[in-house]
Amino acid sequence: MRDDNFSNAEDELPLLQFLTYRISRVHAKLNAQASTLLSDHSGLTLSRWRILALVGAAGQTRLSDLARAAALDKGLLSRNLKVMVADGLIDAQQDDIDQRVHLLSLTQAGRSLFESTLPRMQERQAKLRASLAPDELTTLYAALEKLEAAADWRGDSA
Amino acid sequence: MRDDNFSNAEDELPLLQFLTYRISRVHAKLNAQASTLLSDHSGLTLSRWRILALVGAAGQTRLSDLARAAALDKGLLSRNLKVMVADGLIDAQQDDIDQRVHLLSLTQAGRSLFESTLPRMQERQAKLRASLAPDELTTLYAALEKLEAAADWRGDSA
DNA sequence: ACATTCCTGTTGACGGGTCAATTAAAAAGT
């Protein structure tokens, strides 16, 4: 009953085979899945969950360390951290020797939220990984690594 | 020299091994690469390039067809199309039998921009693909397909 | 001591992308 031009879209639209396009779609879907899962369960956004996990794993850090280690934007971190401090998830304490930095750590509430959320997230990751054959997974990791390197190339060399 | 907590970040921060996180990073880098390439060469944004390619391949379409075929948001399409019509890249002609729809097609300028941009984009895609071994590439496609399906799962079943 | 340079974190501005509400037109039901 569908009579548009796209009944077999992948044949008709070469764009849809572009690698970047496929990755973009997968990313969007994974993002949406994680976001609903997080907001249903913990009221966190994806960024804030990542920050929570990073601070949780690092113990006590500084914003700039997080930015470097996880390749997150300073501004994004700053804004999210402000909210998370206000929400009582993260403690930001002025550093004695460097007046610019705040030493970040999880509050008790932050840690317990982290610990209650982590299993669900790990379970999701496990489900995702389980949807792939073992060798597919290792190849996928390798391919992503190579693509990330190839994406660093800037076409200014001619 | 570097003496922070993240000298071997991947060991210390399990988050960084999360599949979704890796994909997210690759996506961001690919996005940035495509965006600079496009704006350097043609002044297009990534969304608009995609729309240009979709309309170019489809011949004459309607907004809703594009939205369905490429899983793009209606609002995003509408806004971008307005700009592209104003820029003279796309022709939007009122449909005779359905007063709501605009029949979209490339203008001459749109087609020539498409044709001058396509090779560069294909070249980039080729470079990206070439960074992977042939079997890695096919596995990557298969894995992305499976992941996309797994990402459709909503955790409301328990 | 002082000027310069570097680093840290905050803020503003902007495009990308999603969702919901709305308007208007077509199709379907009665």
Added chain:
DNA sequence: ACTTTTTAATTGACCCGTCAACAGGAATGT
């Protein structure tokens, strides 16, 4: 014919993410 229900497209609100500008504070060099 008229009401109701779908569908097409636009618009507004909102968050995410990136980039650039900025305002201290710290390090460096002289």
